[in-house]
Amino acid sequence: MAAGDERALGELYDRHGSTVYALARAIVGERADTDEVVADTFGQAWRTAGQFDPARGSVTAWLATITRTRALDLVRARGRRARVLERAAQESDAGFAAPLATGDAPDRDVERQEARQLVAHSLADLPEAQRRVIELAYFGGLTHSEIATELKEPLGTVKTRLRAGMEKLRDALTPRVSRVGEP
């Protein structure tokens, strides 16, 4: 493999490595596993780069999808789902809510810090119940039914909250894209 190829991947890692790492860490928790997930994620990105179409979505969305899939697979494979659920079930912001809610840690990258603040504010604007449902799906990999069981809420309520929360986030995070497919 030519040195140039590696430089391209290195560039991608330099731009996105810390975001991928932080996301993987938030899902799997343990450091060694996080490293594994990050290496897997960039390995898969490298292998499947041909399927990525910049016209159809951002690099961030592409990498985040791979990262979440890999991380959640690993959590399930390790049989650690119970622990993830336990963390997820904690009501307070100190529990599972913290990773999404904390947005003010210093970062040398101003742009990334701005992105972080925008996300933090958008999440803070969500009703708590909607945020929790999204967190359970996003970090815990739970489906509608599993979330309903976990929270002892009716399935319909869970579905409505998840959708409403995601729609609000879409409006807040990508204001100009939000009208797709709506009358």
Place this chain on the structure above:
Amino acid sequence: MTGHSWMELAAPYAVGALDPAERVEFERHLETCAECRADVQGFREVTGQLAHGVTPSAPPTELRDRVLRRAREVRPLPVRRRPTALIWAAAAAVVVAMVGSYGAWRASSEARALRSSLAAAEAERDSTRQVLAALLDSSVATTDLAATGKAPSMRLYWNRARNIVVIAAFDLPPAPAGRTYQLWAIEKGRAPVSVGVFNSTPTGRAVVTLQMPAGVKPAVSAVTEEPAGGSPQPTQQPFLVGSW
């Protein structure tokens, strides 16, 4: 066609929250619906943005070498375009998104908005074409579904060559919140098979294209109202029934 009930599934699908049966059904729908695909991508962008909301955690410095080492062991899948070029394109896109000024961010956001409008327009066009193509075919059979009473009414166009069913419904009020309409194909002496879920607009109209499951040759088609996402089997008596 806008606001059809599949749209409700785009957000949970993008975040991975659909239950397996729903997911399979929705993925089948995505193959034929550009509008829903655009919607899913919109929500995928949200899941990407959310990665920035995670507590920052600095990767160990040696991880970079490990990532590059791993890449050396992995052969990129053969693609038409060279992966290197795409990786560079991806990296360049990131440079614009992350290093660019606020102005660049605005510009890229406007570009995204334009792409979205274009995608929506294309979706609308695709959907119209799809309906037309399905209708203008010698293999098309039609049947009218009648209700006990008068309104609503529905006509089905079944393109047997391509296994496509176009629904045209009239005077059908939209399903209540959390509910959906579901079309069933019933073969003689067998359990109903779901053709798909749909909803009508506030004006009581629905023009929806669904895929008839392969190999199913219904004697009767029927419509029930089901919980959002549809049911594996009807949970109530159909209110619209027609035979082929």
